[in-house]
Amino acid sequence: MKRTPVTTDKAPAAIGPYSQAIATDTLLFTSGAIPIDPATGTIAAGSIEDHAHQAFRNLAAIAEAAGTRLDKAVKVTVFLTDIAQFQRVNAVYAHYFTEPYPARSAVQVAALPLGAAIEVEAIIAL
Numbered sequence: 715m716k717r718t719p720v721t722t723d724k725a726p727a728a729i730g731p732y733s734q735a736i737a738t739d740t741l742l743f744t745s746g747a748i749p750i751d752p753a754t755g756t757i758a759a760g761s762i763e764d765h766a767h768q769a770f771r772n773l774a775a776i777a778e779a780a781g782t783r784l785d786k787a788v789k790v791t792v793f794l795t796d797i798a799q800f801q802r803v804n805a806v807y808a809h810y811f812t813e814p815y816p817a818r819s820a821v822q823v824a825a826l827p828l829g830a831a832i833e834v835e836a837i838i839a840l
Contacts, residue, residue, distance in 0.1 A: 717741065722779035725772040726750035729827060735776050742780045742838040746793065747772040748830035760800045762831055766806035769834045774810065777838050786839040787816040793833040797822035803832060 717746050721727075722733040725747065728734055733745040743819075749757050749768035757765070790811070792803060800820055807818075816836070826833045 715750060720780040722775050724752060724775035724779070726752050726755065735780060735840060737780050740840055741788075742777065742782055742836075742840055744773060744776050744836050744838070745831040746827075746835045747776065748827055748833045750828070750830075757828055757830055762796075762802050763806050765830070765832050766803045766834075767809075769830075769832050770806065770810045773834055773836060776780050777836075778840065780838075782838050782840050784810050784836070784838070785812050787811065787836045788839055789837040790816050791835050792818065792820040793823045793826060794820065795823060795826055795837075799831070802813045 715738055718737045719733040720737050722734065722743065725734060728745065732745050735742050739788045749765035751758055751768060752797055794800060796801065
């Protein structure tokens with residue numbers, strides 16, 4: 715199986731030994747996208763909705779760099795440091811995905827890199 719790394723400067727660079735995404739012949743596997751503004755390299759202050767939008771914009775930029783789009787996602791995983799924010803994040807999620815919606819998991823975690831409140835990863839058809 716062919717594995718091709720995908721990178722774009724329209725999303726934050728990897729902050730460790732991993733790729734922004736790996737493309738196979740038919741699928742794109744993204745790493746987790748946190749709400750880092752690629753222009754500043756930091757997580758800006760704001761609401762969970764602001765952070766969710768930035769994380770999804772970063773994910774969309776990676777998908778675009780691979781020649782695909784978020785609406786081709788088949789599986790999305792959302793990591794939250796506070797599951798009580800799920801409904802607010804869900805409202806943002808609805809701006810980025812359409813029916814038929816991808817399969818999705820949402821889980822609460824103890825902590826995320828750089829103190830992020832949300833991280834999102836996806837498997838997207840190419």
